[in-house]
Amino acid sequence: MQQISQDLHKSTYTETTIIPSCCYEIFIDFLLEHTQGAVEETILHESGESLAQFKYYPREHLALVSPAQAIIIRSMHDPLETPLYAYALESKLDSGEAKSTASIESTKPALDSGVRDSYSISSQNLIQALESLAHTLSQRLDTPVGFAYRIETKRNEDWIALYQQSISPLECANYYIRASWHPPLETLQCAPESSALDSPALASCRDFHPKHEIIINPALAFGSGHHASTFMCIEMLSHMDLRGKHCLDVGCGSGILGIIINKQGGIVEACDVDELAVIETRKNFAQNAAPLHKIWHGSIDSRPKSQESASLDSTSMSQSPLDSNIIKPHTPESPIAYDLVCANIVADVLACMHHDLFHVLKPNGILLLSGILESKLAWILQIFGDMRMLEQHHKDEWVSLKLARIP
Template sequence: MQNYLEFNFKIEPLQPWNEILMAELIEIGFDSFTEEHDGILAYIQTELFKEEELKEVHLLQNPEIAISYTFQEMPNINWNEEWEKNFSPINVENKVSIRAEFHENQNLPHEIIIQPKMSFGTGHHATTYLMIQQMLDMDFKNKTVLDMGCGTSVLAIFAKQQGAGKTVAIDIDEWSVENSIENAARNNVELEISQGTADNLGSENFDIILANINRNILISDIPTYVAVLNNGGQLLLSGLCFFDVDDILEVCNEQKLTLKKKLQREEWVSLLLEK
């Protein structure tokens, strides 16, 4: 088990800034969150925390929002236990259920069963919801698919359930790779899963690329995604707040991508683009 720091952020007003703060904290290495009535608890591996990066978080410098925090060491935290206490099933359009094995079957047309090794906040729920919502209207039959920054590989699993052909799932974190292997087996689908980043993409091309990550990584990696995306292929993005959209679309326009569909849920956004 890893040693973690727990930060207790008090936020006034709470909405929508709690979700936006989580998005900014993810970019500097925080990976797990629990919502409180007056703020959030945020967790980061002790060895990854850099005080100077926290001080540069934009939201903490906004005079219109009152944010204070304290922190403490949390050695040997049991993330499975934390996750089970805080995670509830996701229901997308009454068509797709994303749940754990200990949750009751919702009897929807599609079901994905996952057991993450780490907890995650509702921001991830919203972006996962948006990605699945977009995927419901996409044609995956026999398409080659890349799930970049796969996390639990829930998107790759759903792509396979929708008829995708070869499906590759990549994440920078070892725990995500291990968890993806477990979740693929749990859902009886075959994925090619590996640890890495966009820099590890070779000459293999894809019909559909899924990337639910965050603004900075997407801005950096979109040109690489485009390079391995087939002509006429689709790039589906999320992990974005509404105020990130213009910057993302600027990069997409430079890469000659066409915006086909934009969805928003609370302050989170998903963009479907075509090459």
């Protein structure tokens, strides 16, 4: 029991790839039953040379072709040494079910005698057990059944830590944007040159003096600032004086552009057709101490009236601290008109929204469009030809536009 527990904390694991010559579903069922763990099904698009690296049972070469249906099992155990029942025990340990050595015995499956060799399959290692299965199937089906397998040792990484390290802080115009697990910029600026805080992603931060630091944790809602379309919007917004201006972020995603609009002095409203985006936006506004004037689930035409503002997303302002910054509009019954509308979506959606985007703008109001592929630029310019072009920005294969409504 102690040895098995130690195995679960090894720095490496084994990845066993199995390619049955036939009876694929039977192999899958067998592995699921006797390992009681997860298996991965995949298609190997490998060359014949790569398939030659596999070992075979029976010994003679099997007729395997590429692509091939394969089964992958990942475990802390050695498939050539560890008894099969230990795989099931590992699964139970992961779920907190195994308490004592007696649990080992309980994981030994009750097998059909027809799928036994001269000794219990549960006492065989993984490859031996598969050989027993193939042998029994060959006898029952009166046709050769075999499999190929490859065993690889891989490093057991901390995938969460690796993911977090991959999300680097971002400098854009007057803003320093980071995830909450990265140190604040002031910490980096105060740290000695030899500090472990130094990294290629942060090396230039010491001489960078932004007006604002923004915390955005990557989530399912789009918008961390790294994508070219978001980056260009941040650049355009950072040069705008929005003090006292009424602004709308359409398709708000994570809320990052709305937060920057607020930092530039704007009074922010936001909307998104994805309910998760509404939740993330409210969370990120609160995390950055940015007041959010109004937010709703839906598009421009779904904007709630004043009496609905206290119960946006079916959540009362008094019930959630995330709602404490939502302020009722001064003239809620009047048709709203915005000084600035920002829509970072995709070209096809922007084209469909042309009418709504145009008519919620005040005369001379500014419209920022982003998420436009260069291949669709001419089409978008034609659709929004009733507006005056102010700026056009290109980054990678993306384009962002700054337009003004003609009075």
